[in-house]
Amino acid sequence: MDLSSNLTRRPLCVNGCGFYGSEETKNMCSNCxxxxxxxxxxxxxTKALDRLSRLDTKPSNPSITPSSDTLFEDSGSNATNTSRLRNRCKNCSKKVGLMGFECRCGDLFCAKHRYATEHACPFDYKKFDREILIKENQIIKGDKLPERI
Structure with missing residues (x-):
């Protein structure tokens, strides 16, 4: 009887997840x-980083530059968008995760589109390989004077 009365006294989680909370966890369940x-x-x-970045970067002319708050908001939204798109194939938008193939053109592709012929790669492989050959195989010319031989 003491056990059932103890359960009825315990409040439910304040987040409304349906589990019981406790006073040590501010009336929340352990997950919440x-x-x-x-x-x-x-x-x-994030507050500490914002404070540090504001101390490091002081605008020379505040009337020309936008406010620092808008700079942080814009850069954060772009970073999340690029990281989310970075895990998908450029052609078919399939999630590739860690198994993505990065092409020499700089894009990420799935196993099906990893070859240059499959994704119409703009990278010039012939020119790149020719430049490597020119650097590695320098021209060797023989002496024109036969007395030196």
Whole structure:
């Protein structure tokens, strides 16, 4: 009887996930509390990085340059978009993960489109290989004077 009365006193998680919370975890379940701690840590580090970057970069003419807040927001959104697109094939947008093939043209492809003929690669392989041959195989000419032989 004491056990059932103890369960009814425990509050549900404040995030509404359906599990029981406790006072040590601010009335959250363990999963929600761990997520809460991670987001708090991320917020603290981003604030510290913003403060450091603002101290390092002082605009010479503030009326010409945009505000530093908009610079950080734009760079963050571009970074997340490029990282998300970077894990997909350039042709078919298939997720490639760690098994992607990076071509000499700089794009990432799946196993099907990894060959240059499959993705219409703009990289000039002949010119690249000829330049390597020119660097590695220098011209050797014999002496024109037969007395030196």
């Amino acid at each position: 509390y761990n997520h809460f701690l991670k987001t708090q840590l991320i917020d603290k580090t």
